[in-house]
Amino acid sequence: MKDTDKRAKMLGEEKIPKVLIKLAIPAIVAMLVNAVYNLVDTMFVGMLNNTSAIGAISIAFPIFMIIGAFGQMFGVGAGSYISRLLGENNKEMADKTTSTTFFTSLGCGVLFTIVGLIFLEPILKIFGATDTIMPFAKDYSRILVLGSVFTVMNMTLNNMIRAEGNAKYSMVAISLGAGINIALDPIFMFSLGMGIKGAALATVLAQSISSVYLIYYFIAKKSYIKISLKYFAPSKQIYNEIMKIGMATFARQALASLSMGLINIASKPYGDAAVASMGITFRILSIGLFVIFGYNQGFQPVAGYNYGAKQYKRLKEAIKVSLKWTTVFSILMTLVFMFFAKNIVCVFSKDPEVIKIGAKTLRAVTLFFPLFGFQQVYASLFQSLGKGKEALLLSISRQGIFLIPSILILPKLFELNGVIFSQTIADFCTIIVTAILAVKIHKHLNEEENCCYTNQLT
Template identity: 75%
Template sequence: MMEKNQRAEMMENEKIPRVLMKLAVPGIIAMLVNAVYNVVDTMFVGMLGNTSAIGAVSVAFPLFMIIAAFGQMFGVGAGSYISRLLGEKNKELADKTTSTTFFTSLVCGIVFMNVGTIIIEPLLKMFGATATIMPFAKEYSTILVAGSVFTVCNMTLNNMIRAEGNVKYSMFAISLGAALNIILDPIFMFGFDMGIRGAALATVLAQGISFIFLIRYFISGKSYIKIAFKHFTPSSKIYAEIMKIGIATFVRQALSSLSLGLINVAAMPYGDAAVAAMGVTLRILSIGVFVIFGYNQGLQPVVGYNYGAKKYNRLQEAIKVSLKLTTIFSMLVTVVFMFFAEAIIGVFSNDAEVITIGAKTLRAISLLFPLFGFQQVYASLFQALGKGKESLILSLARQGIFLIPAVLILPKFFGLNGVIYSQTIADFFTIIVTAILGLILNKSLKKEEQNVYYKGLREQQIVV
C-alpha cells in the first residue's frame, strides 16, 4: 500500500498523466470487472433458455440502480468533500466526515432492506414487469433487496477509500466481489439447480464478502482517514457538504433507474423479447460506460486535491488529458458496437427477435457515444470541485429532463423505434448543455487562478 506521505507527494508533484494513470487504471479495472460481471450474469440467465427470465433481469436492473443510488449519494458526496479536506490538510474534519458517512449509510441500507421487501411487487410493476416476467423478477429481486445493505455500504466505502488516493485497494475489493459473483453464478444456478434465484444469491454473497474486505481496511488501521464511532458527528455542516454533491449523484442514479423502468414499460407492448433486448443492450453498453466511470474515479481525487491546494495548472492539465483519453476510448467502443452489433447480442440470446431489436438499439445508442467521455469528464469535474448546482443540472439533463420526455413521447409517434432512439435524442441535448456549462467552468477556473496569483503578489509586496 502506498505510504501516506507518498500519496500527498504524488498528488502535488508527480506528472499529471502519470498520476491519472496510477489512480485511474485500478478504477477502470474495478469497474470493468463489475461491468463484465453484469454481462456474464446476463449470459448465465440466458442459458436458462427463457426470454422471460432475461426480461426479469432487465426489470430488476432499475431496482438495483435505486439501491446503488443511495450508496453513490453518500460515497460520491463524502468522497468529494474528503478529497478537498485532505488538500486543505484538514485531517480532523476528514475523519469526522468519513465516520459520519459510513454509519449513516449503514442505517440507510438497513431501512431500504426492510421497506424494499414490503413493496417489491409494486416496484417491479412500475419498472415494466409483464405477467410472464413477474414470477422470475420477484424471485430474483427479493433476494437482491435482502442484501441491499451490503450494496449501499460497499459503494460508500469504495468512494471514501478512493478519496484518500488508495484506488488499488478499492479495485481489489470491487474485483473480489465481481469475481466471486461470476464463480458462484453457475454453481448456484446449475450446480444447486436454483435457477434465477441462484444468480441473485451469488450476488448477495459476493457483496457481503466484499463488504468484509472493505471495512477491514479501516478497522486494521491501514487507512489514512478513520472510521470510529467517536468521530461520528451528525452535524448540519457535514451533511450539507455531502449532500451538495451527493444529491446530484442520487438524482442522476434515481433518474437512470426511472428512465430504464420507463423504457421497459414502453417496450412492454412489443412483447418480452423487446424488454429482454433493451436489458441486454444496456448491459453490453455498460462495458464502455463503466470504463469511463472507472477513469473518472481516478480523476476526481486528483481534481479535488489540486483544487483544494489551489494548484490550477495541474488541475487544467488533468482536464485536458482526461478529455483526450476518454474521447479516444469512446470512439473505439462506438466502432466495435456499430460493426459487430448482431454478433454481440447473439452471445446472450438465440431468440431472433431479441437479436434484431437488440442490435438496432445498440447501434442507436452508439451514435453519440464518441462524446460520452466529454459528458462524463465534466460531470465528474463539477462533483470533485464541489459545484453542486452544475452537477445537479447535468444529472437531471441526461436521465431526466431529456430522456424521460423522449421515452414518453417518441413511442407514440414512432412505435418501437421511438423507444430505441430515446437515449440518443437525450444524449444530443445533454451534449449541448455540457458544452455550455463546461465553457462557464473554464472561465471561472481561470478567474480563480488569476485572483490567487494577484493575492500572492500583494502579500509579497506587503512582506517587502
C-alpha cells in the first residue's frame, strides 16, 4: 500500500487516540520549536543589555503576526477544505485547491512585502514605537518584512501538508528552520557585530531554507495532493471554501496583532520597561499557546476527514479525547507560570522594572489558562467542519471582541494594572461564548448522526 493510501486509511480507520498522537505530536514539536526560537531571539536581544532593543522586538511582533496571518488564512482554510475533500474521495478538487492556494498565497506574500516596506515607519508608530525604540524597531522590522514571502509560504504549505496527514514532514520543515535560526542568531548578532539586525536576518534566512524544503516535498512527488500550474483553477467555490474558514484564522491573528499594538500603546506612558515586559510575557506564554495550537493542527484533519466521511462516532471520540488532553496540559502550564513567573522573566532581562512588571503580567494572563484547551479545541472543530460563522466568532472573541475594549477601557480606570489584566477579562468572556457554541454544535452533530442512521435504514 502506498504511503498516501496509508495516510487516508489512518485518518478514517485507525484508533482515535493513536491517530491523534501520530498527527499532533509532530505538530506540537514544530510549534514548540517555533515558540522556543522566538524566545531565543528575545533572549539573545536581551544580551545586548538594552531595554529599548527588547522593546523593539515587542513592537515588531505584531507585524510578524500580521504576515503570518495571511499564510494561516490560506493554509488553514485550504487545509480544512482539503481534509473534507479527501474524506469525500474528491482527489481532483483537492489538487485544484492545493495549487490555487499555493499560487495565490505566493502573490499575497510579494504584495505584503511591497506595502510593508513603503509604510514601515507609520506602521511601527501605530504599534506603539517610542522615539528611543524606533531606530531598533526599523532595523529589525525592515528585514522581517523583506522575508514576508517565506513566512506566508511556510504557513500555507505546512497546513496543506498536515491536511493530507503527513504531520511529520511539516514538523521537520519547521524544526529545520528554527534550528538554523537559533544557530545563526549569535553568529550574526555578536560574531559579525550586526546586533538586532542580525537577529532579523537569521530569522529570514532560516525561513527561506524551510520554504525550499517544503516546496521540495511537492516537486519530489512525495505528496498525495499536487501543486501544478495545470491544477491552478481559481474559482468562486474554492475561494469561498478557503475564506469561510481561513478568514476566521486571519481575523484571530490580525486582531491579536492589533491587540498587541494597543497593549504597546497603552504601556508607553509607563516607559520602555513596560513595553519590553509585555513583549517578553506574551512570548513566554506562547510556549503554552503553541502547544495547544500544535495539538489542534493534528486534531483538525482527523475531525475534518471523519466529518466528511460521516463517521460521527469517531469525530465525537476525537473531540472528547482532545478536550481531556489539552485541559490537563493547560492546568500544568498554569501552575508552572504562576509559581515560577519571576524566575522565567529573569532569563530575558536583568532590568528590575521589566522583571517586576513581567512577572505580574505573566501571572495575570494565566488565570484562566486552564480552560484555554477547551476554547481552542472548539475553535478548531468549527474550522474543521467548515462552520465559518462559528469559527469566526470564536476567533475574534478572545483577541478582538473582548480584548480590544478591555485594553481601551481598563487602563483609564486602573492604569498599568488595567493593561496587565486586559487579557484576563477577555479570556473569561471567551470561555462563556465557547461553552454556548459547544452545546449547539453537539446538538447539531447528534441530529446529523441520527439523520444519517435513518437514511441507512431506509
